Amino acid sequence: MSKASVYSSPGFDFSNLVRNNFLHEKGLPLPKATSTGTTIVGCVYKDGIVLGADTRATEGDIVADKNCEKIHYITESIRCCGAGTAADTEFTTALISSNMELHTLQSGRKPRVVTAMTMLKQMLFRYQGHVGAALVLGGVDATGPHLFTIHPHGSTDKLPYVTMGSGSLAAMAVFESGWQPNMDRDQALNLVKAAIAAGIFNDLGSGSNVDACVITASSTEMLRNVEMPNVRVQKERDYKFRRGTTAWKKEEVRSLITEESVTLLTGGDEMDTS
Amino acid sequence: MSIMDHNGGSVIAMVGKDCVAIAADMRLGNQALGISSNFQRVFPVTDRIFVGLPGLASDVATLHERFRYRVNMYTIKEGREIEPETFAHLVSSTLYEHRFGPYFIEPVMAGISKTPTGKTKPFIAATDLIGCLNFAKDFVVAGTASTKLYGVAEGLWEPDLEPEDLFETISQTMLNAVDRDAFSGWGAVVHVITKDKVITRALKGRMD
Numbered sequence: 060m061s062k063a064s065v066y067s068s069p070g071f072d073f074s075n076l077v078r079n080n081f082l083h084e085k086g087l088p089l090p091k092a093t094s095t096g097t098t099i100v101g102c103v104y105k106d107g108i109v110l111g112a113d114t115r116a117t118e119g120d121i122v123a124d125k126n127c128e129k130i131h132y133i134t135e136s137i138r139c140c141g142a143g144t145a146a147d148t149e150f151t152t153a154l155i156s157s158n159m160e161l162h163t164l165q166s167g168r169k170p171r172v173v174t175a176m177t178m179l180k181q182m183l184f185r186y187q188g189h190v191g192a193a194l195v196l197g198g199v200d201a202t203g204p205h206l207f208t209i210h211p212h213g214s215t216d217k218l219p220y221v222t223m224g225s226g227s228l229a230a231m232a233v234f235e236s237g238w239q240p241n242m243d244r245d246q247a248l249n250l251v252k253a254a255i256a257a258g259i260f261n262d263l264g265s266g267s268n269v270d271a272c273v274i275t276a277s278s279t280e281m282l283r284n285v286e287m288p289n290v291r292v293q294k295e296r297d298y299k300f301r302r303g304t305t306a307w308k309k310e311e312v313r314s315l316i317t318e319e320s321v322t323l324l325t326g327g328d329e330m331d332t333s
Numbered sequence: 334m335s336i337m338d339h340n341g342g343s344v345i346a347m348v349g350k351d352c353v354a355i356a357a358d359m360r361l362g363n364q365a366l367g368i369s370s371n372f373q374r375v376f377p378v379t380d381r382i383f384v385g386l387p388g389l390a391s392d393v394a395t396l397h398e399r400f401r402y403r404v405n406m407y408t409i410k411e412g413r414e415i416e417p418e419t420f421a422h423l424v425s426s427t428l429y430e431h432r433f434g435p436y437f438i439e440p441v442m443a444g445i446s447k448t449p450t451g452k453t454k455p456f457i458a459a460t461d462l463i464g465c466l467n468f469a470k471d472f473v474v475a476g477t478a479s480t481k482l483y484g485v486a487e488g489l490w491e492p493d494l495e496p497e498d499l500f501e502t503i504s505q506t507m508l509n510a511v512d513r514d515a516f517s518g519w520g521a522v523v524h525v526i527t528k529d530k531v532i533t534r535a536l537k538g539r540m541d
Contacts, residue, residue, distance in 0.1 A: 079435070
């Protein structure tokens with residue numbers, strides 16, 4: 060169905076469904092979307108919340124992105140880690156972030172973590188699990204620090220320490236042996252780093268670097284690539300080719316405009332009323 | 334066989350020193366039967382942005398027209414040319430709108446973007462078929478030969494290649510990767526984009 064209007068309506072567009080289902084019936088399987096196999100964690104400590112995530116994005120068996128960002132911005136003091144279908148986590152968190160800003164402007168109050176949690180769970184339940192986003196939502200608001208997990212079907216849990224994703228078991232093992240209430244910042248950050256590292260090294264769907272985020276009542280600190288335990292070694296050889304190696308049949312060079320200057324012409328443009 | 338393999342085709346984009354390059358093969362097939370060795374799947378969006386659309390050929394045509402429409406509307410409303418990062422998000426949104434009935438394309442974008450200080454910066458990005466963006470610093474690949482392209486590019490790419498060296502590296506990556514893929518090949522085209530010109534070359538490759 061093509062739209063006559065210039066403005067496209069918000070929300071999902073289902074116009075390809077008939078065609079895609081037909082192709083599927085003919086025996087052509089739907090291609091795999093990018094998944095963040097993932098290890099994501101969150102834990103409450105004395106002054107607030109520490110969130111952690113790995114940085115690998117997979118497309119089936121292949122690593123599509125070696126350094127993606129899985130800790131998404133919701134508001135200044137609220138962040139959300141996302142596991143599952145990468146496009147879903149990206150767009151769902153962006154939508155709720157936008158709605159949280161509007162809500163803040165309308166209510167005149169500092170945003171609360173439960174508000175974001177409710178918006179997320181109600182949306183995910185509405186789509187009955189088809190939006191594959193498994194989230195760890197954490198932040199500090201006027202009522203204190205809060206940490207939630209949200210599953211793709213819309214269920215939520217409120218806990219002092221959580222893990223999600225394919226590496227959640229490896230990370231939870233670290234948490235269960237190391238977590239204590241009222242840890243200080245360094246203890247909490249080291250625990251989170253160890254939990255993510257457990258996921259990176261033991262789970263095939265997680266890998267590359269550790270991202271962390273420390274949220275307190277007064278500040279939020281994004282620690283992008285706080286640990287990089289998988290840096291590639293320097294290549295021993297240079298693989299540049301001799302210029303002229305590749306044979307080509309046709310060449311076309313298009314020069315682009317790099318500078319434009321406007322010269323105003325004086326006279327000649329005025330209306331002549333003589 | 335997956336829908337993405339029906340027509341075949343692959344695209345790669347690489348970052349160099351103040352330049353980017355995007356390359357694609359030219360094969361259009363109907364499963365095993367090759368139909369055209371002159372199928373264009375890389376299109377200019379603006380003077381400095383190119384988009385490659387590997388996947389189902391009819392969606393290549395549809396998406397090309399959809400993006401052309403949306404970029405034109407953007408240019409009219411904003412009164413200026415679209416920047417590469419913005420275009421990448423435009424592609425991502427367009428694909429995510431069709432989350433539950435996707436287009437069978439995995440777009441690859443390459444361009445030169447302007448920094449706030451006025452200097453230029455090379456830019457590449459790719460998305461999966463539902464719009465998950467991947468902003469890589471080195472190279473992005475998509476299509477039936479993507480696994481081979483990953484392997485060869487991982488071996489041959491190095492940072493800060495000059496335009497002529499980047500051309501050689503991306504060409505050799507493309508030619509050798511598609512030679513190991515039955516559904517890609519039948520010629521290749523490379524565009525090297527610098528801040529003041531675009532060099533387009535049609536490569537001589539194996540036609541089997």
